[in-house]
Amino acid sequence: MSLKTLPKSTQSRIGSEQVITRPENVVKELVENALDAGAQSIDVRVVDGGLKEISVKDDGTGVLPEDAPSLAKAHTTSKLSSFEALPDVRTYGFRGEALHSIAQSAGKLIITTRTSDEAVGRSYHFNQNGLVTDEGSCAHPLGTTVVVKGLFQKAAVRRQDTISKKFGTSLASHLQSFRVITPLHDEDATYSENGLPDQTVQIDAVLPKANADVDVVTKTTPDRIFVCVNGRPLTVKNKFDKALKKVIKMIKDAFLGEAAGRKDPFVWLHILLPPRLVDVNLEPNKTAVAFNENLIMPCVEKLIEQAFPPKHLPGTIALID
Ligand code: ADP
Ligand code: MG
Numbered sequence: 326m327s328l329k330t331l332p333k334s335t336q337s338r339i340g341s342e343q344v345i346t347r348p349e350n351v352v353k354e355l356v357e358n359a360l361d362a363g364a365q366s367i368d369v370r371v372v373d374g375g376l377k378e379i380s381v382k383d384d385g386t387g388v389l390p391e392d393a394p395s396l397a398k399a400h401t402t403s404k405l406s407s408f409e410a411l412p413d414v415r416t417y418g419f420r421g422e423a424l425h426s427i428a429q430s431a432g433k434l435i436i437t438t439r440t441s442d443e444a445v446g447r448s449y450h451f452n453q454n455g456l457v458t459d460e461g462s463c464a465h466p467l468g469t470t471v472v473v474k475g476l477f478q479k480a481a482v483r484r485q486d487t488i489s490k491k492f493g494t495s496l497a498s499h500l501q502s503f504r505v506i507t508p509l510h511d512e513d514a515t516y517s518e519n520g521l522p523d524q525t526v527q528i529d530a531v532l533p534k535a536n537a538d539v540d541v542v543t544k545t546t547p548d549r550i551f552v553c554v555n556g557r558p559l560t561v562k563n564k565f566d567k568a569l570k571k572v573i574k575m576i577k578d579a580f581l582g583e584a585a586g587r588k589d590p591f592v593w594l595h596i597l598l599p600p601r602l603v604d605v606n607l608e609p610n611k612t613a614v615a616f617n618e619n620l621i622m623p624c625v626e627k628l629i630e631q632a633f634p635p636k637h638l639p640g641t642i643a644l645i646d
Pocket of ligand 2: 354358418419423424
């Protein structure tokens with residue numbers, strides 16, 4: 326066999342197939358781009374385990390009109406200008422490969438974006454070589470939405486592999502998010518120095534959907550319980566204080582019922598309550614906090630009610646008198 330140099334397009338396609346081997350790689354790359362663009366809020370939508378559509382919408386800086394045509398070209402990045410600058414890179418991305426690889430692995434790549442200088446957004450369709458084939462203006466809030474359709478459409482083996490692996494079903498499509506706000510429980514009125522009536526407890530949560538696949542939400546990541554209190558991450562589960570342990574157990578029981586003893590489902594919680602009611606000084610490194618569980622119970626109960634409504638049993642008849 327004689328040696329041949331592969332055509333550029335083949336070299337590049339082989340490269341992409343190493344970057345994007347599964348739908349979750351696409352989600353990760355797009356979320357990192359959103360974070361790099363300074364997003365505060367990111368919406369991820371996954372249809373059919375990511376094979377049909379993945380969309381990631383952010384409220385970041387957006388992409389300038391002059392930069393947009395190059396977004397999905399190979400080795401094109403705004404984050405690194407020279408090899409020497411590498412140690413100073415503070416962004417997730419810098420290789421300028423992700424969007425190009427995604428374009429090559431997808432049936433369609435559509436990016437819609439608007440910067441703060443513009444009144445309307447712009448939408449760009451990219452072909453598999455990362456070149457713009459179509460563009461136009463459209464309504465879009467400040468930021469960027471990347472839509473990837475028909476992932477692995479032309480890579481039959483990889484597509485089949487994704488379908489056959491159960492966990493190819495992205496975790497994100499089994500989760501739901503909530504924000505629940507309740508007034509502070511009466512009992513703590515005595516704690517209050519200024520007696521403000523507007524004191525509230527807020528819980529932001531990402532929990533399994535009531536009908537989520539139990540295997541996906543209990544096996545996908547090894548550490549599945551993430552809790553923040555007033556912005557402070559408390560990652561070590563065995564250091565949760567009594568109140569947090571109780572909250573986690575309530576959520577676990579509500580979702581898993583009898584199976585709850587053995588498994589932890591994915592749970593992400595951010596609990597916000599008046600700082601004066603939170604003791605953060607339990608440990609020198611401040612990885613534990615304590616608060617009176619009664620403060621947050623009404624909020625937790627409301628959260629559970631919304632996330633896991635009691636099942637309507639078939640054949641149940643409501644009696645009205
Ligand atoms: P990298 O992140 O390594 O630079 P990518 O291929 O992921 O490479 O992205 C290429 C470029 O496209 C980025 O450097 C950035 O300038 C721009 N970009 C990608 N996604 C976004 C986004 N969500 N918001 C703003 N700009 C983006
Ligand atoms: Mg990137």
